[in-house]
Amino acid sequence: MASRYLGTEERYAVFPFYLCLDVSQSMAGEPIAQVNAELPQIRSSVGQDPAVAEVIRFGVVTFSEGARTVLPLVDLALVESMPTVEVEGRTSYSAAFDHLRRVIEADYHSGRLAGERWYRPAVLFVSDGRPTDPEERWLEAHRRLTDPAWRRHPNILAFGFGEAVPEILATVAENKPNRAYVAAEGAAPSAVVPELMAGLVQSIVSSSASAYTGSPQLVPPQLPNMQPIPVDELE
Amino acid sequence: MNEVSVSKLRLGPLLAEGGEGRVFEVLAGPPELAARSVYKQLRSPRPLAELTSLVEFPSLLVSNGSRLAARALSSSAWPVSSVVGDDPVLAVGTVMARAPAQFWLQHRDGTKRLATLSYLATDPERIAVAYGALVPPPGAPERVALVYALARLLEAWQNEPPLPRVVHGDLSGKNVLWSLQPAPAVYVLDCDGASVLCGPDVTGDEMAGGPDGRKRATTPNWDDPALPQGAPPTRASDRYMLGITFLRVVGAAHFPLQGPQRTAEHVNVDLELPRSWRKVPDLPVLWELCERSLSLADVEARPSPGEWAAELEHVLDVLSAPGLGAAVREAQGDPRPARGAAPIASRGEAKRLVAATGPVADVTVRPVLRRRPPSTWQLISAPSLGGGGDFVDGGGVARAGSWWAGGGSSTGTPLTSRQVARRLLATWGGAHRLAVGWARSPGRRRYGLRRLAGVLVLDFAAACLVFFIFAMLVSPWIGL
Numbered sequence: 241m242a243s244r245y246l247g248t249e250e251r252y253a254v255f256p257f258y259l260c261l262d263v264s265q266s267m268a269g270e271p272i273a274q275v276n277a278e279l280p281q282i283r284s285s286v287g288q289d290p291a292v293a294e295v296i297r298f299g300v301v302t303f304s305e306g307a308r309t310v311l312p313l314v315d316l317a318l319v320e321s322m323p324t325v326e327v328e329g330r331t332s333y334s335a336a337f338d339h340l341r342r343v344i345e346a347d348y349h350s351g352r353l354a355g356e357r358w359y360r361p362a363v364l365f366v367s368d369g370r371p372t373d374p375e376e377r378w379l380e381a382h383r384r385l386t387d388p389a390w391r392r393h394p395n396i397l398a399f400g401f402g403e404a405v406p407e408i409l410a411t412v413a414e415n416k417p418n419r420a421y422v423a424a425e426g427a428a429p430s431a432v433v434p435e436l437m438a439g440l441v442q443s444i445v446s447s448s449a450s451a452y453t454g455s456p457q458l459v460p461p462q463l464p465n466m467q468p469i470p471v472d473e474l475e
Numbered sequence: 476m477n478e479v480s481v482s483k484l485r486l487g488p489l490l491a492e493g494g495e496g497r498v499f500e501v502l503a504g505p506p507e508l509a510a511r512s513v514y515k516q517l518r519s520p521r522p523l524a525e526l527t528s529l530v531e532f533p534s535l536l537v538s539n540g541s542r543l544a545a546r547a548l549s550s551s552a553w554p555v556s557s558v559v560g561d562d563p564v565l566a567v568g569t570v571m572a573r574a575p576a577q578f579w580l581q582h583r584d585g586t587k588r589l590a591t592l593s594y595l596a597t598d599p600e601r602i603a604v605a606y607g608a609l610v611p612p613p614g615a616p617e618r619v620a621l622v623y624a625l626a627r628l629l630e631a632w633q634n635e636p637p638l639p640r641v642v643h644g645d646l647s648g649k650n651v652l653w654s655l656q657p658a659p660a661v662y663v664l665d666c667d668g669a670s671v672l673c674g675p676d677v678t679g680d681e682m683a684g685g686p687d688g689r690k691r692a693t694t695p696n697w698d699d700p701a702l703p704q705g706a707p708p709t710r711a712s713d714r715y716m717l718g719i720t721f722l723r724v725v726g727a728a729h730f731p732l733q734g735p736q737r738t739a740e741h742v743n744v745d746l747e748l749p750r751s752w753r754k755v756p757d758l759p760v761l762w763e764l765c766e767r768s769l770s771l772a773d774v775e776a777r778p779s780p781g782e783w784a785a786e787l788e789h790v791l792d793v794l795s796a797p798g799l800g801a802a803v804r805e806a807q808g809d810p811r812p813a814r815g816a817a818p819i820a821s822r823g824e825a826k827r828l829v830a831a832t833g834p835v836a837d838v839t840v841r842p843v844l845r846r847r848p849p850s851t852w853q854l855i856s857a858p859s860l861g862g863g864g865d866f867v868d869g870g871g872v873a874r875a876g877s878w879w880a881g882g883g884s885s886t887g888t889p890l891t892s893r894q895v896a897r898r899l900l901a902t903w904g905g906a907h908r909l910a911v912g913w914a915r916s917p918g919r920r921r922y923g924l925r926r927l928a929g930v931l932v933l934d935f936a937a938a939c940l941v942f943f944i945f946a947m948l949v950s951p952w953i954g955l
Contacts, residue, residue: 244735247745247843248613248728288586290602291593291648294729317605320584452696454734 253357253473255451256297256313256347257444258394260340262367263302264331266403271368272327274433279322285441286448287316295451296444297351299343304328307339313347333371333412337381340394348392348474358474359451361394362458364440365412368402368429379411386414392474395419395458397443401432418460436461477530478523479505479556481567484514494518495668495692501570508556511573515667520565526557528639528671530569535639536631543631545808547641550628551663569667578652578662583607589664593648595621596723611655613727614748616791620659620799622721623787625651627807628663629717629780633710643669644708646716647694648723658802668692700736701771714777718768721783722746722840736771736837744840752844754909755793757818759825761786762842766835773836785813792818793909820922906930 259282261275279300287293299313302325310323344361351358371378386393398413400406401423413419423432439461446459456473487500490513501512533553536544547553554569580590583606594602595618599610611617625646632641645665652662697719699712722730726746735742752758764778764786791800804810819825910930914923 243741243743244739245743245745246730246732246735248726248730248747250729250731252729252731284586288582288588288606289593290597290605291591293605294597315605317601449695452731454731454737 251355251357252295252452253359253456254297254351255295255359255447255456256299256344256351256361257447258313258340258344258361258363259298259300259440260336260363260365261300261302261325262304262331262336262369263325263328264304264369264372265327265329266331266369268327271402271429271433272325274429275437276324278434278437279324281437282441282444283316283319283322286444287319289445290317292445292448293317294448296448297347298444299347300325301336301339301343302328303332303336303339305330305332305335307332307335309339309343313343313351330372331367331369332373333367333378334373334381336365337378337385341381341385341390344392344394359456360474361392362447363394363396364443365396365398365409366436367398367400367404367409367412370403370405370408382412397421397458397460399423399436401427401429401436421461477527477556479508479558479570481558481560484558484570486514493692495665496568500573504570508570509572512555512570513552513573514558514568514570516568517566517667520560520562520567523557523559523564523566525670526554526566526569526667529554529667529669530557532639532641532671536634539638542809542811543634543638546628546631549806549808550624550661551666554667571667574652574662574664575654577654577656577660580606580608590652590654591649592651592653592720592724595653595727596648596729597727599727610727612749614725614752616794616799617655617659618725618727619787619791619794620803621653621655621661622717622724623784623791623800624659624661624803624807625663625720626717626780626783626787627803627809627813628661629713630784630813632669633713633780640672640710641669642672642708642710643713645692645694645697646713646720647697649694651720658806659799660803660806665692696731696733698733699774700733701774709774711774711777714768714780715774717780717783718765718777721765722769732769736769740837742838744838745843746840747843747845750844751794752842755790756820756822757786757789757793757825758842759822759829760819761790762840763829763832763835765840766838767832769838769840770835771837781813788813789818818922 263272267275282298285292286296286298293316296316297313298311298316299309300311300323301307301309305328310325311319340363348358348361384390386396396413396419398409398420400409400421404422406420406422409420409422423436443459443461447457450457450459483505484501485503487502489497489499491498496515496517499514499516501508501514504512533544533547536547552571552574554571556570557566558568558570559565560567574589578590579587580594581587594606594608594610599612602608602610629646632643634640643663643666645668646663650664652664654660654662693708697716699708699715701715702708702712719730719732722732722744726748728747730744732742732744755761764783767773768777768783770777788800800812801810804812819828907930910923910926914920914927
């Protein structure tokens with residue numbers, strides 16, 4: 241037991257969330273329109289609440305044939321408007337996983353330079369189809385992203401609808417219990433996407449509350465059989 | 476009316492949703508219900524008797540001859556009616572007043588949000604940049620006035636037997652709203668989760684859990700670390716929350732205290748305040764109140780809200796803002812000042828008072844008085860009003876600026892001679908206002924008159940000096 245000093249500059253560790261969105265051709269039409277309609281809701285619910293925005297950092301990564309960052313990891317309170325995402329080509333999971341690893345590593349180091357402490361990042365992986373790249377390639381990229389030897393490896397929650405394959409989603413979520421969720425077969429994207437985005441917002445807000453306790457948890461959306469996941473602080 | 480059937484309410488849109496229930500606007504209902512009410516639909520129905528005791532709390536205070544009911548009703552969304560469904564012994568919800576317009580804050584993009592304490596418990600520059608809302612700087616008298624308003628509300632709740640008492644249990648950044656217009660005021664939400672205890676035989680802490688022992692909602696980061704996980708809140712935990720509210724609101728920072736308190740033997744808190752706090756003689760007493768409120772070593776020794784109210788009244792008085800305390804009391808419908816200790820005249824007297832109570836074992840709060848650091852954002856117009864500016868929060872526009880702000884020193888640039896002259900004049904005027912304010916204050920009249928005499932002697936000396944300069948230097952020069 242020791243003595244601790246607290247001053248005005250003392251900050252809470254931040255909780256990084258990466259929304260990793262599939263923007264392949266299969267998302268064309270209503271699904272992508274719904275995503276674009278719901279993204280501002282995340283800014284409104286997370287960024288406009290000072291208590292939530294303070295500890296949450298949020299970024300958006302899209303993937304199809306390649307992957308790119310459409311919203312760099314940011315404090316949503318300082319974002320004027322959310323980007324829109326557009327449909328592109330095929331569905332390369334390996335591009336998504338490789339890009340995520342690079343982005344997380346870079347963001348972590350720039351965050352540390354800015355004096356931030358980080359909780360283990362969370363990736364919210366959303367896809368409506370199966371990967372079009374060879375299985376061994378995306379599995380290898382996934383292994384690099386989730387490699388326990390890499391100290392910044394994220395916790396992944398996977399969500400699928402449309403043509404998404406439950407087994408593949410479970411693999412993306414490292415076959416860990418209660419981390420992958422797929423919409424009921426035949427469920428219309430117009431119903432699924434808003435529900436999913438609302439769930440993600442609620443998940444981020446609930447996780448932010450736990451970040452203040454010093455025992456943070458990645459709280460999944462309130463979907464059946466989903467349980468909070470303990471999160472550690474990165475060194 | 477104590478009860479209303481849910482079938483008699485015509486509900487409007489969903490306003491908010493939380494762990495305890497969902498809140499709807501009430502479009503129409505029985506004529507006894509006030510306009511601008513909201514209906515909170517509970518996730519799990521509760522015994523009707525429990526909610527009825529909450530509804531009846533203000534009238535119980537009135538029937539016991541207490542004037543504290545006005546505070547309870549003006550400063551909180553108190554349940555005004557229980558709502559029953561098919562089962563006549565279970566309440567499915569409550570009706571309460573909607574937060575008045577003054578407790579809403581407009582962001583730069585036009586959205587309106589409840590003005591929670593979260594806006595105050597963080598860096599004001601961040602709030603200005605992110606939301607376009609200007610909040611008072613750390614240590615501003617307006618911030619003290621808000622904690623004072625909360626202490627007075629808790630004073631109305633934490634009565635002594637035989638008056639009924641209340642434990643709220645979740646006084647947190649998201650449940651306490653604030654406003655500075657027309658007067659500093661707070662408005663506490665989620666009062667339907669509170670427990671009321673009546674009767675002379677039951678102490679405040681025995682009510683823990685309420686009659687049904689139900690689990691209470693608490694907010695991480697605002698909870699009392701002395702309370703075991705899952706244990707129901709007590710009167711002492713509400714007092715802890717008052718202490719941490721003081722620290723975070725007045726210091727405009729997070730002070731992530733609970734984690735270190737759970738793991739470290741001793742926690743030292745450095746509270747940065749503007750140098751104007753130097754003139755507050757009560758500081759040692761105030762820090763001791765803060766330490767006792769936050770201490771986990773002896774939760775029973777946590778100071779009562781009445782002690783806080785009396786002390787903050789003194790502080791407001793000294794911070795050149797004697798009108799703020801009166802404005803808070805007026806807004807709460809109970810203009811009586813706090814009962815309690817006589818004002819403290821000197822730092823030495825305050826230290827003697829603190830020495831008499833002994834040190835707090837596990838928390839030390841230490842004020843660090845320093846000039847405000849260079850600010851990125853400067854306010855253009857800052858009309859000086861007594862001890863500080865005033866802030867228009869409802870419209871998202873603010874006129875800020877306490878008298879110590881808005882000068883050359885805060886930007887790091889050297890002061891011009893005109894600025895120096897203005898500073899001197901402002902200091903001279905402030906010294907007079909303070910002396911006159913104290914002389915008019917019943918509890919401080921003696922000290923005030925002494926200060927006033929000192930100020931007048933200085934005035935006389937200054938007048939003599941001016942006369943001397945004029946007679947010896949200026950008049951020969953101009954040929955008189």
